[in-house]
Structure formats: C-alpha cells, structure tokens
Amino acid sequence: MFFADYHTHSNFSSDSQTPMEQNIQHAIKLGLKEIAVTDHIDFDYPDLDYPFMFDYADYRKQVDYLKEKYSNQIKIIIGVEIGLQPHVYPLILNLVKSNYYDFIIGSTHCVNKLDLCNDIFFDGKTKHDAYVNYFNDVLGNIKNCPVFNVYGHIDFINRYGNYIDKTMNYEEFAFITDEILKALIEKGKGIEINTSGFRYGLGHTHPQLPLVKRYKQLGGEIITVGSDAHVSSDITRDFETAYKMLKSAGFNFITTFQNQKPSFVKINI
Ligand SMILES: [Zn+2]
Numbered sequence: 556m557f558f559a560d561y562h563t564h565s566n567f568s569s570d571s572q573t574p575m576e577q578n579i580q581h582a583i584k585l586g587l588k589e590i591a592v593t594d595h596i597d598f599d600y601p602d603l604d605y606p607f608m609f610d611y612a613d614y615r616k617q618v619d620y621l622k623e624k625y626s627n628q629i630k631i632i633i634g635v636e637i638g639l640q641p642h643v644y645p646l647i648l649n650l651v652k653s654n655y656y657d658f659i660i661g662s663t664h665c666v667n668k669l670d671l672c673n674d675i676f677f678d679g680k681t682k683h684d685a686y687v688n689y690f691n692d693v694l695g696n697i698k699n700c701p702v703f704n705v706y707g708h709i710d711f712i713n714r715y716g717n718y719i720d721k722t723m724n725y726e727e728f729a730f731i732t733d734e735i736l737k738a739l740i741e742k743g744k745g746i747e748i749n750t751s752g753f754r755y756g757l758g759h760t761h762p763q764l765p766l767v768k769r770y771k772q773l774g775g776e777i778i779t780v781g782s783d784a785h786v787s788s789d790i791t792r793d794f795e796t797a798y799k800m801l802k803s804a805g806f807n808f809i810t811t812f813q814n815q816k817p818s819f820v821k822i823n824i
C-alpha cells in the first residue's frame with residue numbers, strides 16, 4: 556500500500572475532465588493516507604485552447620468541502636502545479652503570495668515561450684542543443700523563481716521532440732544537471748518522482764535513476780512521488796517501480812508537505 560500521491564489533476568485543469576471528488580474517492584479506495592491536488596496554473600500558456608487557469612476561491616472551496624467530507628478517511632493537501640517561465644515571474648510571485656497552498660510543484664512546460672508539446676521548439680535544434688536549452692531554462696527558474704517545493708518531472712524533455720533516439724545520456728548532460736541539483740539542494744528544494752513516463756511509453760520515471768542517485772549523492776533529501784494522473788485510474792500507477800527505484804538510489808523516505816513544511820515518511824515496500 557502506498558502512502559500518498561503528490562501529483563494529481565482534476566477538472567480544475569484545462570486538460571482533465573475528472574471531478575476532484577472522484578479522485579479523492581478513488582484514492583480512499585486505494586488506501587492512501589494523503590493525496591495532493593495539484594491542478595495547473597500556467598500563465599501565458601501559448602496554446603489558447605488550454606488556458607491552464609482556475610479561480611482560487613472556487614478551488615479552495617472545493618478542496619475545503621472535500622477535506623471536511625472525507626476527513627476521517629484521507630488527508631487532502633491543497634497544492635498547485637505552476638508552469639515556470641521567466642516573463643511571468645511577477646504573476647507567479649503574486650499568485651503564491653496571495654493564496655494559501657500546502658504544496659507547490661514548479662514545472663517547465665514551455666521554453667522560449669514555446670510549448671514543449673509542440674515541435675516548433677525542437678525545429679532546427681540538435682537533440683543536444685534542445686535538451687541543454689531546456690535544462691538552462693530549468694536552472695534559471697530555480698535560481699530566479701524558487702517559489703516551489705519540488706521541481707516537477709525535471710527531465711521530461713526526452714518525452715517530446717521528433718528525434719529517432721530520444722533517450723537521455725546522463726553523462727552528456729551532467730555538466731548542467733549537476734548545477735540544477737546543486738541549486739535545488741542549496742535552496743532546500745526537492746524533486747518529484749513522476750510516474751507518467753510509463754504511460755507515455757518511455758518505460759521510466761521522470762527523473763530516471765541516474766539523476767535521483769546523483770541528487771542523493773549531492774545531499775538531496777526531499778522527494779515526493781506523484782502519478783500526474785488526469786484520470787482517477789492513473790492514481791499511484793507504477794508507484795511500486797518508483798519506490799523500488801528510490802530505494803535503489805538510497806532513499807528510505809518520501810516527503811509530504813503541509814503549509815509547505817516537509818515531513819518524512821518511511822518507504823515500506
Ligand atoms: Zn507538468
């Protein structure tokens with residue numbers, strides 16, 4: 556049995572139709588002790604069909620209602636997944652200053668104002684250049700907008716792009732991923748183990764074992780585990796593999812958050 560899923564989406568996210576209550580009920584059925592609702596806020600998202608915005612008051616009202624209704628069965632953590640882009644830092648700072656969240660995932664979904672799902676970002680770039688461009692952007696976000704608790708799916712650039720071989724050779728990118736991990740640790744930030752890579756057919760979590768091991772080696776301690784579910788049935792999917800991977804990287808604890816303060820829970824698998 557798993558303790559918590561720290562990355563879930565409901566119909567407060569433009570790319571999910573799942574009622575939040577359905578996720579909560581499913582999580583209870585799975586025996587989870589905690590679930591973090593982390594719907595998307597992505598200021599100035601380039602694809603206008605997906606505005607990735609929601610009204611905080613409505614969100615809060617829904618979370619508070621479910622917290623109360625299911626208080627004997629599960630702990631609900633109010634979170635958010637914020638899309639980080641340099642030109643919207645002021646909006647992000649204002650968002651986190653004005654609203655209460657227990658837990659914040661910071662993610663890169665767009666680089667150079669281009670959606671990574673879209674091939675335009677990759678056009679004319681070698682795989683090496685595209686991945687370095689992405690990682691440089693991540694590093695800038697950590698240094699200049701560290702409003703989050705964990706960085707989301709930190710190596711997921713290998714999910715996109717039209718390259719025949721999208722695999723990431725960690726040696727090749729260590730010069731920049733090391734800087735990223737050091738910056739995270741210095742600022743007391745964590746990474747998440749995101750299991751959606753399996754659903755994208757990549758056969759691994761984001762990030763993969765070498766990065767997780769390196770985070771540990773450099774002194775990192777904060778790890779959340781999330782499915783990135785957009786439908787209830789994906790909650791905790793592939794967690795067993797993720798937990799085993801964490802243990803093989805030397806982690807015996809996962810992290811939970813309340814009021815953005817970390818607590819550590821032993822992995823018992
Ligand atoms: Zn994301």
Ligand SMILES: [Zn+2]
Pocket residue numbers: 562564636783
């Ligand atoms: Zn997500």
